[in-house]
Amino acid sequence: MGPSTPLLIFFLLSWSGPLQGQQHHLVEYMERRLAALEERLAQCQDQSSRHAAELRDFKNKMLPLLEVAEKEREALRTEADTISGRVDRLEREVDYLETQNPALPCVELDEKMTGGPGTRGKGRRNEKYDMVTDCGYTISQVRSMKILKRFGGPAGLWTKDPLGQTEKIYVLDGTQNDTAFVFPRLRDFTLAMAARKASRVRVPFPWVGTGQLVYGGFLYFARRPPGRPGGGGELENTLQLIKFHLANRTVVDSSVFPAEGLIPPYGLTADTYIDLAADEEGLWAVYATQEDDRHLCLAKLDPQTLDTEQQWDTPCPRENAEAAFVICGTLYVVYNTRPASRARIQCSFDASGTLTPERAALPYFPRRYGAHASLRYNPRERQLYAWDDGYQIVYKLEMRKKEEEV
8 A cells, every 4th residue: 555545545534524414414405395295295185185075065965956956947848838839729729710700801881882992083093904814813821831041131022033934032131222132042042151152233223111023034123212301303202113134234114103192001111112013914013192091002014114004092901011912913911010910911902803802811821020021922833932020931822713712
């Protein structure tokens, strides 16, 4: 062993003391940290146990309440089903009573004594209408109702062209608008994103009300109602009919409607001043004037020139009327209440004189959402296209001969 060996041993022995002291402090620090972790774990375990116990207690308290709530829900569901059944039965009973005790037709006493509505003299051509077709049908009842969807606002119009060769659907939303939606077919209209499938046709003048009509490839509509604010000149109190070519998108004809002092014909549809209709005989117009503000008037129009061929004063009241349509030369007026309830055909007027009011059926329409903003008859399909508070509805009609008894 060399002379430097004792010195090395002495050096190692001199450093062993501080190293042992540092190791002792490190062990104490680790023990304190472990003790703190154990204490926190114990606290977490205690809290978890306490929360679990509280959750069990809450569950035990809620289970009886949930059972009671479930029983009450079942009882309410059963009661609702019972009420619904009673309402349906009441509806059927009302329909039966109405068929057994129909409402009186809208024929006034003075009209009966003087020979009917055709003799009311106000300077109108109230002669009987000469049918140009062999159509001799009248409504027997509203056979069924189908709700297609909800599109647009509470007032509008949707229809097919009764003379068209395609299945296009025309939708005119609102009472003052200038853009019509055109759908290729009914299926496209019923889609959720229907507007994407539609083409848009813009007319040069906004239409007024819901009295528009699509007929023979043309859109017929009225513009500028009487008394319109800002109007002036001789046309201030008149109504102009527009004939618009849907394919060419041009106005092909226009005519001032030959009636002064026009007022809304339907007491429940204040935005419409003239209601255009089409049937097997052609084009018609329903309107009212200040000269007789209690009853509706009917006019036969020439679809080519918009000239008025004949006019009639009808016995059908304006009060509580909401819409009308024409079938085989007979005007059918639909009435409702305010607020809206079940509508019914309560007045009819046959321009040809074949169907008397006493022999006409006065059926109810099925329950719906509100009131009809428009009704369009399709003679090819024998059904009505209705706009009811934004819902588009199809009514299938059951017909009978005019000569048959009700």
